[in-house]
Structures are given as structure tokens and as C-alpha cells.
Amino acid sequence: MHGHTFWVLGMGNTDEGPYQGQALETIxxxxxxTASVNPNSWLYIRVxxxxxxxxxxxxxxxxxxSNGLYxxxxxxxxxxxxxxxxxxxLPSCPL
Known part of the structure; x- marks a missing residue:
């Protein structure tokens, strides 16, 4: 993530699929x-x-x-x- 650091609270193993409520490291x-995400997995961060x-x-x-994954x-x-x-x-963003 540009411009900020973040905390990695958890990450899945390869082919684990989406996050399903696994325990997170919050302490x-x-x-x-930067962080790598395993294939077919997840990364849980706090920013x-x-x-x-x-x-x-x-x-x-x-x-x-090129496929819009950002x-x-x-x-x-x-x-x-x-x-x-x-x-x-341009129309203004409603945020």
C-alpha cells in the first residue's frame, strides 16, 4: 500500500480459499x-x-x-x- 504502513493480522495458506473467521494476531x-499473498488465499491487514x-x-x-485488480x-x-x-x-466523489 503506497503512502502508509500496515499491520498484518493474518494470512492464509496456499489454496486455503477466502477468510473464514480464522484467529487473527491483534496484540x-x-x-x-509490502506483503505477499499466497495463491487462492487471503491477507488480513489493519491500516x-x-x-x-x-x-x-x-x-x-x-x-x-490491466484486469482492474487494484x-x-x-x-x-x-x-x-x-x-x-x-x-x-468530472463529477465529484460523494465521500
């Missing part, structure tokens, strides 16, 4: 700025969004990006909007 989780802006959360596998998180949208305004030709 002493590892703080990271404190303290850096205003639009930040990418994505894989570095090219076909993932997310943009907007941290502190009010601060971003106050500083940069909105583009008059």
Missing part, C-alpha cells in the same frame, strides 16, 4: 509496507490512514492491473478536496 502484529491523499493498493503483477484509497478526502478542489468537468 503484536507485524508492521509492513491507520494518516497520510491525506489518494493511495494505490495493488499487486505488481501486470495482468492484475484499489485506490482516499485518506482524509475533505482535506484533499479543500486543498485541491474538484475538477469542473
Amino acid at each position: 503484536t502484529p507485524i508492521e509492513r509496507d 491507520r490512514m494518516t497520510n491525506p491523499g489518494a493511495w494505490a493498493f495493488h499487486s505488481h503483477i501486470e495482468w492484475h492491473l 484499489i485506490i484509497f482516499v485518506s482524509a478526502p475533505e482535506m484533499v478536496r479543500a486543498r485541491l478542489g474538484t475538477l469542473p468537468t
